[in-house]
Amino acid sequence: MADVRFWDIFCKVIDNFGDIGVCWRLAADLASRGQQVRLWVDDASALDWMTPAGCEGVRVLTWGEPLDLATAGLDQQPSDVMIEAFGCEIAPEFIAACVRLEKAGGKKPVWINLEYLSAEPYVERCHAMLSPVQGGPAAGWIKWFFYPGFTPSTGGLLREAGLAERQARFDRAAWLAAQGIAWRGEKLVSLFCYEPPALPGLLAHFAAHGLAGQPVRLLVAPGRAANAVKAAFNDEKWLQPKENGGCPLSISYFDLLPQAQFDHLLWACDLNFVRGEDSVVRALWAGKPFVWHIYPQHDDAHLAKLHAFLDMLDAPPSLRAFHAHWNAEEPGQAGGTCPAPDLAAWQLTTQTARSRLLAQDDLSTRLLEFVAKNR
Structure with missing residues (x-):
């Protein structure tokens, strides 16, 4: 089994059936593999019918302004992986908190921009490309672009075990x-x-x-x-x-x-x-x-x-x-x-x-x- 890590997935809901559906499947699938996931979402109402029983290992947190970092317990359980789904930008106070923890001796989280699914040729070219962060408290960190896709040279498709x-x-x-x-x-x-x-x-x-x-x-x-x-x-x-x-x-x-x-x-x-x-x-x-x-x-x-x-x-x-x-x-x-x-x-x-x-x-x-x- 993979090492247990804390994942923070950020989702801005545009279509209740789309963005949140993909993000929930990913969060639940990671949790089924022993990972711990915090799913930050600005509108979690669709989850009431989409997954009424929830999922062990997934915490759904409100992406409000400002972010409630105390409830998330970031100081006790720092983020190992932070994912911004479908082009949303992670809350700046969350990034600042991660930088503070890194300067105090922690590790930088792996920062992933999870893109939309496509079979177009650019997906293979752009998958796993890195982009240095140019400004803000995380200047100098690296963001990785992760593209789901249909070939071995992409990020693959969501598919739970069994x-x-x-x-x-x-x-x-x-x-x-x-x-x-x-x-x-x-x-x-x-x-x-x-x-x-x-x-x-x-x-x-x-x-x-x-x-x-x-x-x-x-x-x-x-x-x-x-x-x-x-x-x-x-x-x-x-x-x-x-x-x-x-x-x-x-x-x-x-x-x-x-x-x-x-x-x-x-x-x-x-x-x-x-x-x-x-x-x-x-x-x-x-x-x-x-x-x-x-x-x-x-x-x-x-x-x-x-x-x-x-x-x-x-x-x-x-x-x-x-x-x-x-x-x-x-x-x-x-x-x-x-x-x-x-x-x-x-x-x-x-x-x-x-x-x-x-x-x-x-x-x-x-x-x-x-x-x-x-x-």
């Missing part, structure tokens, strides 16, 4: 029954998205044709996805299963799911629509066909990121075409007709990528090795 074994033991029928879903063998499709203009066309396609010749039950995440579905139909009653089987689409709306239960949702489905960094990685580990709704950026930088991701997957033309349709920002760009999902080809694509990525070290393993080398 994930594949847990998935192998998963009982789909029992889980669906526990959610109150009377599953009759329909194709199951999860929907976690923003408001894609292509959504009404997808719903119309399922309502007319089902999926792979079978009826579809759509399992819809709460919030923006549920609102988008309801807005598309206004009155969704006609979508409910009919006694004569006349409509091949039915819809179940979910409440907010803890992270482990969200994994179960992805494992249960035959096709997953996901959004955000955390969810696309979980969809990869689920090994089922999936479509990624990437967060749109004004300069279209997200499209280069999406294309690089599809290249990493070695995605077939049908999957590339569907992603182009799903990620179009205007109804006209999405086209008039929703392409039919090619489950067999997409399944092979995901399984092949999953097998390749499972053979690589995960993000926490690479972080632990990096810290041991640079401490």
Whole structure:
């Protein structure tokens, strides 16, 4: 087991489902490997449903102004590693306290800027680059840039130990029954998205044709996805299963799911629509066909990121075409007709990528090795 160290992870919440979700998974995974983690977050409200039981070895602390360093116990348990997640800047009073402790005979913490996930070529070039701190009390210290990624030359992907074994033991029928879903063998499709203009066309396609010749039950995440579905139909009653089987689409709306239960949702489905960094990685580990709704950026930088991701997957033309349709920002760009999902080809694509990525070290393993080398 790696030496026990104290990690301080700083997270500014922009999207409750994204930044805090990744930071919590990382904190919990490090704790499961014997590390002690202080997670500093400006808005921890999402953790109430995301991880209601908490995690031994992780303390969630309020990132307020000023920082409550006394409650954190930094003098008794100095920071060995401090991580600023997704470009946030660590609270200056925390850095000043670390400098004070170092001048009193302690060690400098390893300072890591944990970046966003991408499959673009720059990730390998920039991963593990150092940047000397130019000003402030920590002038002369080093900050390291750590890039998650999909190749051995990057920081890897979040993947807790035993994930594949847990998935192998998963009982789909029992889980669906526990959610109150009377599953009759329909194709199951999860929907976690923003408001894609292509959504009404997808719903119309399922309502007319089902999926792979079978009826579809759509399992819809709460919030923006549920609102988008309801807005598309206004009155969704006609979508409910009919006694004569006349409509091949039915819809179940979910409440907010803890992270482990969200994994179960992805494992249960035959096709997953996901959004955000955390969810696309979980969809990869689920090994089922999936479509990624990437967060749109004004300069279209997200499209280069999406294309690089599809290249990493070695995605077939049908999957590339569907992603182009799903990620179009205007109804006209999405086209008039929703392409039919090619489950067999997409399944092979995901399984092949999953097998390749499972053979690589995960993000926490690479972080632990990096810290041991640079401490």
